Amino acid sequence: MESFLSSKRFFSKKIFIAAMTLLVLFAGISVMKLNKTIVIDHDGQQTKVSTFAGSVEAILRKEGIQLDENDKVIPQLHEKVVDGTRIIIHRAFEIMLIDAGEEQVIYTAENTIESLLNSLGIEIDELDKVEPSLQETLLPGETVRITRVEETFLVEEQEIPFQTIIKYNDSLDHGDLKTVQEGEPGFKEVKLRIAYEDGIEIAREVVEEKIHKPVINEIIEKGTMNYIVTSRGEVRRYTEVLTMEATAYDAGFESTGKNPGDPYYGITRSGTKARPGVVAVDPSVIPLGTKLYIESMDRTASYGVAVAEDTGSSIKGDRIDLFFEDRSEALKYGRRNVKVYILE
Structure with a gap:
């Protein structure tokens, strides 16, 4: 009986020892699990610590690392840590x-423009502009500019002014005006897109137009029939004006090669008597019988109204020869430029 009891006590003792061993083993494992190796990256350095602390905040407090209000910690302070x-x-x-x-x-620890705006709860609309762009890295001292862009549409009715169309009419006296059609403005509906930046209008463009009333243009005829006021105050109409070189001649031998007594002395190519107002021309330029007005271009007295009735061997092209009764007057006239008006 005593031997049985001794054996029982021995067996119980062994069980107790084994249980205690397991308990110590489990406790050691638990302690090992609670002790963690953590790396803290801050202020340009990396610190490796071994800790039993369970949260980010507890670790930083134990390590004496101070945080400012706007500093950013990853993971967040309340989060648990693992080895x-x-x-x-x-x-x-x-x-x-x-x-x-x-x-x-703003004081911030965000590293991009986009994360900064998100942290501040600032919304960016589709048309808004952000400089630097949202994906840019945010740097100390940076200036971030948000330009608020808005578009509105405006519909308004606008007047279309009529234009004045000039049509020339050679049956009206020069400078005379005649209204053929009265002008009337038109009207159109215009849709405008107006762009604003930070509340200030920066652009306005037409996106659509609808004509409600077509414009009627004014039509005016302007007379082009030319006229000239002669040195005697007469109003004479002309069809063309030429600039020509003028000389002078008389009926004498030096000008015509004929002397008094010659049957053709003082007779023009047209068979008329040479007289003041008769001029010699090139018939290919000015046909014989054409009425003319000879105007001086050098402020001397104009020759006046004339008729092309004569020709001359040296009068070709843009030359004209003016008849004077007195030889001395012809010589005095010499050679000069004149305007020759072809009269009606």
């Missing part, structure tokens, strides 16, 4: 934000 967790601290820096012309100093 091998990497804690990254982004220190906040100052930037200037200009939104629709309003300036604001």
Whole structure:
């Protein structure tokens, strides 16, 4: 009986020892699991720590790492950590934000323009402009400008002014005007697209037009029949004006090669008597019998109304010879340029 009891005590002792061994083993494993190796990346350095702390916030507090209000920590402070967790601290820096012309100093630890705006809850509409672009890296001292762009449409009725069309009429006196058709303005509906940047209009363009009333243009006839006022105050109409070189001649031998007594002395090519107002021309330029007005171009007295009745061997092309009764007057006239008006 005693031997049985001794054996039982021995067996119980062994069980107790085994249980205690397992308990110590499990405790050791648990402790090993609670102890974690963490890397903290901050302020340009990397710190490896071994810790039993369970959250990011607890680890940073234990390590004495201070955070400013706008610093950004990844993972977040409340998150649990496991062995091998990497804690990254982004220190906040100052930037200037200009939104629709309003300036604001912002302290942020965001690394892109887009994440900055998201963190601030700032929405960007499709037409808005952001400089630098949303994907750009955000740098300390950066100026981020948001230009708010808005488009509106305006429909208005506009008057279409009529134009004046001039038509020339050679049956009307020169300078006379005659209204053939009265002008009337038209009207059109115009759809405008108006663009604003930060509330200021920057562009306006027509996107659609509808004619409600066509325009009627004014038509005016303008007389082109030419006339000239002669040195005697007479109004004479003309069809053409030529610039010619003028000389002078008389009935004498030096001009015509004929002397008094010659049956053709003082007789023109047309068979008329030479007299003041008769001129010699090139018939291929000015037909014989044409009525003319000879106007001086050098402020001397004009020869006046004339008729082309004579020719001359040296009068070719744009030359004209003016008859004077007195030889001395012909010599005095010499050679000069004149305007020759072809009269009706």
